[in-house]
Amino acid sequence: MRQTIVICAVVLGAPSWLGAEEFQINGRTSGAQANAAVAADADGRIAVIWSSYFSSSGRSNDILVRRIDTTGRSFDADEVQVNTVWKGNQTEPAAATNGTGMLLAAWHGPGLDAEGIFARLFHQLGAAMTDEFPVNATIEGQQLYPSVAGGEAGTFVVVWESRQADAIGKISTIRGQLFDGHATPLGSEICIDAQTHDARYPSVAMDAAGGFVVTWLQAQTMNAVMARRFDANGVPLGEPFQVNEIAFGSITQPAVAMSPSGDFVIVWDGDPNRAGDDDIHGRRFDPNGMPRTGQFTVNSLCEGTQQYPRVAIDDVNAFVVVWQHDHGDPNLATDVWARRFDAAGSPVGEQFQLNSYVTGKQQSPDVAIAAGEFLVTVWQSDGQDGSGYGVFARIEPWTIADPDPVETPHVE
Template sequence: MSLQLWSKQIRRTVSELMSRSTRRNRREKTWKSSEIQPLEERVLLSGTPVATEVLLNSTTRLPQISDFRANQAVAGLPNGGFVSVWESLAQDGSGWGVYGQTFDESGNRVGTEFRINQQTRFSQQAPSVDVSADGRFVVAWQSFHQDGSVNSVIARIFNADGSAATNEFLVNQTTRGIQGNADVSFLKNGNLVVTWHGRGNGDRFGVFARVFSSTGGAVTNEFGVSEFTKGLQYDPTIAGDSTGGFWVAWSGRTSGDLRAISARRFTADGTPLGGQFRVNQYTKHLQDRPAIAASDDGRVLIGWQSQRQDGSALGVYARLYNVDGSAR
């Protein structure tokens, strides 16, 4: 299985699927290297491939990957299929645009690829996607100059068949400076939460979040996630947990650690469940690029890349938590 796990690999997304026919957990993997377009290969948890690599994008003129941290994402659908989103250069008539495609449980395309962003001026990049229990999915991305500032965070909700359920909507309320690198998650109550990094109230470059209804209406104002406001807080990742709340993890400066992985727990309405806490135990060098996943049985896994911890340039590490925030 050519996962291309070498130093040029930048990010990989894993989403669990449940096959209707086998009812066995499967993992959906996308990866990026500097030489390839997004590909997809599925494996059972035993590691046995159940499909060959599939090219996700139908349009192949010009690149579908850039140098952004996250430029494609995938999420499993309740019917055993999956949805993939990515950025594509000049396909929407301007800069970069965000596109998507749904697939069935065998990896076959369902319909054709579709444009996600409605605003096509300048560039729209770095998409994130999550799927609700009823099969709808939400995509969040960053858009240049759409709210009058450098970057803004935009989201849009789609039906399970890929048709648009809403128009795109602005996520951030602070419109000065940069807001970007968004991640998104549905919650058990059907609402969704978007998190991002950038400028906000009381923090020139922190991590923020906002809760929306299942139809895209704002439930809360934007609120700060990171408590430590000195230095940069960036690259947030989010997951709804088994209690109905959510966790956010990110990279940034903390007291005594210049580049740490931090996390914080929240209730469904955005109320903090305690303060932020450091995830990594190894504190030398750089820890960044976190990813988070939560299981229905109350476990939360946070992974990240760590510089020189394994004796090489970068290694991948993880830490497992109970849903109450205690480390396992």
């Protein structure tokens, strides 16, 4: 019988380079500013995108973006509205940059049938290059949970969950669409998951040549984390494969990051042995999709529930995972934590807390590496901006020494 060994440690202190505090991104504070995502390019330009809540004049949410540099200085006087259609609920924002610094933002909003995926392209200097446009060709049912990736080759890919109803209930598949650097569709819509009918919560990442990998939750039939690789033309490189080696009672949204050379890391949360107290798990793969490690545990602190991980990877395959930590006590805050790993997959120190504001809930983190030198983390914070949820960011140096060439993964 396979057993999971989780090595727990008391976090005694933060790494010596850790010293930055979070700062507020949103200028608009009326209503909730939530569901933040971050993208960064090789020149250090950073874009933070989020959903801003409204409750009047038929407006429910807007999608806003703010561009900053690696010092936190804003390029714009205020945040910029991404969506050009105001009616209905605009949510679930995602964004990525390509090799020329262009930014593609995507989100979920009211569609031609029920709900669709929309996108808008921005120049590296901030000007909108398009109006918002529909991404999905499939218009029946709901199109949800977009994820975006861009590569050095200049292309983008958007993936999402497509949910329709049939005679036995709702079915969910993962769809995708490639775009060139001008947001022109390349080919037709792609079926990502080979029509398994219960695929949810996709995440996508792209390498320098435009090849990409998609991961998702296979919800009902397997309750497994799945993935599939594609070439730069959107042609599948094999069938979907299972990522997790150990069965889980519950899994939420997995996430993936891919280096320019094609190595990739997939992370997820689950609770195989800890009675509902989820841990963060991960697994590394080479550019051919072959496992470099077995499944490993990311978090070193076991108390409470660890959920909603996100991951970023650099040019030499060192990576960082961020996640949300719930102490399990309604009187305690929910915090945002991180842990760094070298290119061999070995932890670089223990996990560390990112938020210094510890009142209320700090939730839904996202992470990027800017210019190969700066770690950028964003999250939503309850009450810190004086009015419900606000969006906060933290920027600090990203430096990891070259690892020993012998791989020493933290294996379960």
